[in-house]
Amino acid sequence: MNLPKLLLEKLHFRKENNALRVLKRQSQSIDFASNDYLGFSQNEVIFNKVHDYLATKKIIRNGATGSRLLSGNHEIYFEAESFIAHFHQSEAALIYNSGYDANVGFFSAVPQRNDVILYDELCHASIRDGIQMGLAKAYKFKHNDLVDLEKLMQRFTASAAEIYVVTEAVFSMDGDSPNIVELVAICEKHKALLVVDEAHALGVLGTEKGCQGEGLVQQFQLQNKVFARIMTFGKALGCHGAAILGSQDLKEYLVNFSRSLIYTTALSPHSVATILIAYQELAISLATIKQLEKNSEYFNTNCPYLQTPISHSSIKSIVIPGNEKVKEIASYLQENGFDVKPILSPTVPEGEERLRFCLHAYNTETEMEQVLLLLKKKLS
Structure with a gap:
């Protein structure tokens, strides 16, 4: 059955404003987008310990x-x-x-x-x-x-x-x-x-x-x-x-x-x-948490475009007003191998669209340096 007219109009409005959300395949690029700050989602030790725990308790x-x-x-x-x-x-x-x-x-x-x-x-x-x-x-x-x-x-x-x-x-x-x-x-x-x-x-x-x-x-x-x-x-x-x-x-x-x-x-x-x-x-990952802190400090020191006050968490925002403009820059970074996501209105207020960098303990200084050089090329 056809979608009701009012719902089609709402979808059309999103498309016209460059704000349509779509489900994409997971990127294999360098990760500056996920919330996996400590790398636990891909941690093999955790994966194996969960299996052993369930096996020991005979939970099938x-x-x-x-x-x-x-x-x-x-x-x-x-x-x-x-x-x-x-x-x-x-x-x-x-x-x-x-x-x-x-x-x-x-x-x-x-x-x-x-x-x-x-x-x-x-x-x-x-x-x-x-x-x-x-x-x-x-x-x-x-x-x-x-x-x-x-x-x-x-x-x-x-x-x-x-x-x-x-x-x-x-x-x-x-x-x-x-x-x-x-x-x-x-x-x-x-x-x-x-x-x-x-x-x-x-x-x-x-x-x-x-x-x-x-x-x-x-x-x-x-x-x-x-x-x-x-x-x-x-x-x-x-x-x-x-x-x-x-x-x-x-x-x-x-x-x-x-x-x-x-x-x-x-x-x-x-x-x-x-x-x-x-x-x-x-409880035993202090070194990993400290590495995440170090990466955050590096990014803060070397990125001149950050939203103020500068965040000391893993989330870094660079405001680039306009859905079309921020999507263009995000696409440029993605084409060069870096998974950086644009945050569009209406998720954020109009005029406060942004690139949102999520840092991780497994990001290297080289990766951060490279993505910041690409960003500078587009924003300078």
């Missing part, structure tokens, strides 16, 4: 067979959640099928009708979707602007039953981070509940003060002052799934009321085993 199952509340809560979940909670110094951890599921499941279930959610204007679509599905009223504050946030807090302190403040440890388009120390202090002052999405910080941040890739919150030893953290495994851990960290009471509440957990088939034993083994590998 291709699927979970049902939701976690029915038949899918296999034994590996208990071991993995225990390890994750201990690693992140959290009372409890609850695994979800994806970061999207975790955010939708949290924000649609936890904030209630008389609560208020204050979220950073650049928060991920999964956070926004979860908020829209929930009962609480929500208001955005200017990106990483704690003065604007506190003004909103003062506005709602008297009327809201609870105030939830939502941010990300590393924002996926700019690679920047909030001032987490000041943010926690403001939330304590106004008795607000802070929720931090650590998707792009896990495995990347946290090598100071005895931490090792645990994320931004633990880097500053603030884990006991944050209501909930969302840890996503599809980035630096190189696998699939996510976990919400918090109190045991929060975990029990989510098991009872979070629809994206209750009404979906659980992850397979192989998937959860991969999460567990990836976490175990992260």
Whole structure:
């Protein structure tokens, strides 16, 4: 059957604006596009350890067979959640099928009708979707602007039953981070509940003060002052799934009321085993994390086109306004063997289209030097 006229018009509008999304085959070029920051998705040691783990436990199952509340809560979940909670110094951890599921499941279930959610204007679509599905009223504050946030807090302190403040440890388009120390202090002052999405910080941040890739919150030893953290495994851990960290009471509440957990088939034993083994590998991967930091510093020092303030995470953005222009430069880099992706409007606001470089521990200085020389040739 033909697609309805209105839907065809929307597709046509995307094509006219050079913004049509298409599914492409995976590139074999030098990787500056994936979220595989530590190379865990292609780590042979992890791959073999997962096989050995399943074989030792004599687990021969291709699927979970049902939701976690029915038949899918296999034994590996208990071991993995225990390890994750201990690693992140959290009372409890609850695994979800994806970061999207975790955010939708949290924000649609936890904030209630008389609560208020204050979220950073650049928060991920999964956070926004979860908020829209929930009962609480929500208001955005200017990106990483704690003065604007506190003004909103003062506005709602008297009327809201609870105030939830939502941010990300590393924002996926700019690679920047909030001032987490000041943010926690403001939330304590106004008795607000802070929720931090650590998707792009896990495995990347946290090598100071005895931490090792645990994320931004633990880097500053603030884990006991944050209501909930969302840890996503599809980035630096190189696998699939996510976990919400918090109190045991929060975990029990989510098991009872979070629809994206209750009404979906659980992850397979192989998937959860991969999460567990990836976490175990992260615990002994300080040298790899340090190499990633070194690559980030090299890129910052040698690229004059970076978005300011300059990111110290693995994500580097170079704003090149206009879908057509940024796609042209991305195609040039791709034709020369470098997988660099353009980020187009409407994913980012019109006029803020960009090249988004994702750095990895396995990128070499030679690769970075070569791609930056090509970029200079097109932008100078």
